[in-house]
Amino acid sequence: MKRRGDLLDISALKVVFYTYRGVIKALNGVELWMNRGERLGVVGETGCGKSVTAKSVMRLIEEPGKILSGRLLFEDKDLLQIQESDLRQIRGSEISMIFQEPNSSLNPVMSVGFQIAEVLAEKNKTKIKKQYPAVAEMLELVGLDAERVMTMYPHELSGGMAQRVMIAMGLAPKPKLLIADEPTSALDVTIQAQILELLDQLVREMGNAVLMISHDMGVVAEFCDKIMVMYAGNSVEYATTEKLFKNPRHPYTKGLLQAVPRIGRIEELKAIKGTVPDLVSPPPGCRFHKRCPHMTAVCQKEHPSFIQVEDDHYVACYLFGNEGGGGH
Amino acid sequence: MRYLLRRLGFLLFTGWAALSINFILPHLMPGDPAQVMIAKFQGRLNPQALKALSDAFGLTADKSLFVKYLEYWQRIFSGDLGFSLTYYPAKVTEVLADAIPWTIGLVGLGTIIAFTLGTLLGIISAWKRNSPLADILVPTALFFNSIPYFWLSLLMLYLLAYQLEWFPLGGGFDVFAIMGIWDKVGSIVYHAILPLTTIVITAMGGWLLTMRNNMMSVLADDYIIFARAKGLSDRRIKYKYAARNAILPSFTGFSMALGFVIGGSLLTEVVFSYPGLGYILYQSVISLDYPLMQAIFLFISLAVLLANFMADFIYAILDPRVKEGGE
Numbered sequence: 001m002k003r004r005g006d007l008l009d010i011s012a013l014k015v016v017f018y019t020y021r022g023v024i025k026a027l028n029g030v031e032l033w034m035n036r037g038e039r040l041g042v043v044g045e046t047g048c049g050k051s052v053t054a055k056s057v058m059r060l061i062e063e064p065g066k067i068l069s070g071r072l073l074f075e076d077k078d079l080l081q082i083q084e085s086d087l088r089q090i091r092g093s094e095i096s097m098i099f100q101e102p103n104s105s106l107n108p109v110m111s112v113g114f115q116i117a118e119v120l121a122e123k124n125k126t127k128i129k130k131q132y133p134a135v136a137e138m139l140e141l142v143g144l145d146a147e148r149v150m151t152m153y154p155h156e157l158s159g160g161m162a163q164r165v166m167i168a169m170g171l172a173p174k175p176k177l178l179i180a181d182e183p184t185s186a187l188d189v190t191i192q193a194q195i196l197e198l199l200d201q202l203v204r205e206m207g208n209a210v211l212m213i214s215h216d217m218g219v220v221a222e223f224c225d226k227i228m229v230m231y232a233g234n235s236v237e238y239a240t241t242e243k244l245f246k247n248p249r250h251p252y253t254k255g256l257l258q259a260v261p262r263i264g265r266i267e268e269l270k271a272i273k274g275t276v277p278d279l280v281s282p283p284p285g286c287r288f289h290k291r292c293p294h295m296t297a298v299c300q301k302e303h304p305s306f307i308q309v310e311d312d313h314y315v316a317c318y319l320f321g322n323e324g325g326g327g328h
Numbered sequence: 329m330r331y332l333l334r335r336l337g338f339l340l341f342t343g344w345a346a347l348s349i350n351f352i353l354p355h356l357m358p359g360d361p362a363q364v365m366i367a368k369f370q371g372r373l374n375p376q377a378l379k380a381l382s383d384a385f386g387l388t389a390d391k392s393l394f395v396k397y398l399e400y401w402q403r404i405f406s407g408d409l410g411f412s413l414t415y416y417p418a419k420v421t422e423v424l425a426d427a428i429p430w431t432i433g434l435v436g437l438g439t440i441i442a443f444t445l446g447t448l449l450g451i452i453s454a455w456k457r458n459s460p461l462a463d464i465l466v467p468t469a470l471f472f473n474s475i476p477y478f479w480l481s482l483l484m485l486y487l488l489a490y491q492l493e494w495f496p497l498g499g500g501f502d503v504f505a506i507m508g509i510w511d512k513v514g515s516i517v518y519h520a521i522l523p524l525t526t527i528v529i530t531a532m533g534g535w536l537l538t539m540r541n542n543m544m545s546v547l548a549d550d551y552i553i554f555a556r557a558k559g560l561s562d563r564r565i566k567y568k569y570a571a572r573n574a575i576l577p578s579f580t581g582f583s584m585a586l587g588f589v590i591g592g593s594l595l596t597e598v599v600f601s602y603p604g605l606g607y608i609l610y611q612s613v614i615s616l617d618y619p620l621m622q623a624i625f626l627f628i629s630l631a632v633l634l635a636n637f638m639a640d641f642i643y644a645i646l647d648p649r650v651k652e653g654g655e
Contacts, residue, residue: 060556063458092559105554107569109647119558153648169558 005033041220113150438527450539473533498601587635
């Protein structure tokens with residue numbers, strides 16, 4: 001299979017969760033790729049598999065979840081094939097992650113300085129104490145009073161401070177890829193803008209690639225170079241930010257954009273008809289067909305594959321000369 | 329600091345309340361201790377001697393309750409807890425001094441072993457929650473935790489000591505043999521094995537289940553998965569992150585249990601005729617030995633309160649969140 005991104009290339013990724021209600025087919029053949037230093041936004045409704053995708057990149061899916069199949073190339077290694085011990089060398093040093101709830105993602109009984117130092121000590125194989133100068137530097141970089149914050153405990157931090165600490169922790173090991181899972185969703189709007197700006201500035205200086213998970217189109221449009229739209233466990237459209245907003249192809253993307261309010265737009269906001277399908281028993285074929293205004297017979301039979309319609313623009317939809325057969 | 333001062337104030341207040349209740353309770357009970365005494369020494373002492381005795385015990389009936397209360401405090405601070413009626417003419421303090429080492433040795437050690445083993449197994453059973461080991465550990469712990477400990481004592485005593493004669497029937501050591509120091513230590517260990525085993529077996533399950541529950545809920549917390557994302561080793565996550573945080577609630581229970589050690593494991597000591605505080609307490613209750621009873625209750629309440637205070641103190645070191653929160 002042709003390599004699509006030189007940093008990360010995920011194809012046909014399938015993840016399921018075994019629950020008492022049945023098997024949740026959370027990811028149904030996700031396609032996603034990124035180049036070095038690039039910023040990709042993954043958008044979609046709640047439950048579409050954005051966060052599961054993010055966690056899968058580092059193989060952090062825990063029981064009752066399981067990665068069934070797929071290929072997950074990070075540089076030249078398939079992360080789904082390597083040993084857990086080799087994966088640990090990548091986690092936290094080559095790929096790091098920022099979570100949605102900064103306060104609860106920090107260990108409540110360890111000081112902030114210690115928790116950041118721990119990551120660096122793990123990466124550089126040194127004693128934790130030796131990393132304190134580097135930690136202080138990093139905390140200053142994210143705009144915190146390092147001397148004070150170093151010895152503070154997570155419950156003493158405000159949400160904004162905690163997210164700055166998370167960013168410091170995520171960027172301290174200078175990872176090639178930073179995964180930010182809804183980094184601003186739990187914060188006040190004013191703080192959101194500050195955090196986003198900080199992240200933007202730091203990543204620009206350090207040159208990390210960022211995989212940004214968000215349900216907020218505005219955040220992604222402002223921050224990312226490329227956008228991947230997901231629906232019910234599938235990648236449905238991928239394009240540069242500009243192309244996606246100017247010329248969305250997939251009916252779901254079109255619906256999604258019409259549901260976002262914009263200043264100066266007169267026409268009514270349109271919600272997409274219907275609801276997200278239950279992933280225990282998803283509809284056959286294209287998972288969007290029940291809500292789609294352009295549905296045809298073929299849509300109900302087989303899932304369309306993810307095909308290129310122009311440079312940097314991919315769609316999974318039969319409206320664009322699709323042969324079908326991309327995941328079942 | 330403010331947190332600790334507040335805890336100290338609380339300790340003093342509850343200490344006062346506990347000791348006062350300890351004073352009042354025997355006086356509310358039916359039956360006059362002085363009469364019990366007289367009955368006990370019937371025909372062996374003349375009335376003048378009895379009067380002198382009951383004065384010495386502070387049991388004279390013609391004093392008001394308030395005067396007796398003041399005298400009670402005076403005696404507590406001077407360390408004079410009177411004479412034991414059962415072990416007369418031994419002083420209560422002497423009886424206690426003889427019994428305390430036995431109880432601390434047996435029940436204290438048993439509690440510590442049970443806590444350590446139970447907690448370790450709890451960590452393992454939560455960490456490997458779908459392994460066969462965990463599947464066996466949990467129902468086994470539940471089973472032993474539900475067994476009444478005196479029943480297990482009786483069973484072990486009957487089977488291992490009476491039928492098989494592997495172990496002695498009771499006591500703290502062999503009182504009849506004349507022995508060197510090492511033989512005596514050996515004899516003490518030999519006598520302690522059965523009661524210690526029953527205590528460990530019946531107490532361990534509770535610690536295991538508590539730790540397992542705490543650990544399961546901690547393992548579901550965001551910071552555990554975040555720790556994995558940070559690339560920390562499984563070992564570090566298991567002990568430094570999960571177990572370290574999960575042990576906090578268990579720790580409070582453990583401190584309380586250490587406080588209750590002073591009370592002895594009453595029925596275990598009774599079944600094995602072990603010369604500890606539990607056995608003495610039992611003796612004092614059936615013979616209405618108020619001075620001894622009161623002294624034992626006093627020690628139990630003080631030990632529990634002190635253990636509680638120590639737990640608060642150490643908890644503040646272990647969990648930075650309690651220092652400011654307080655209320």
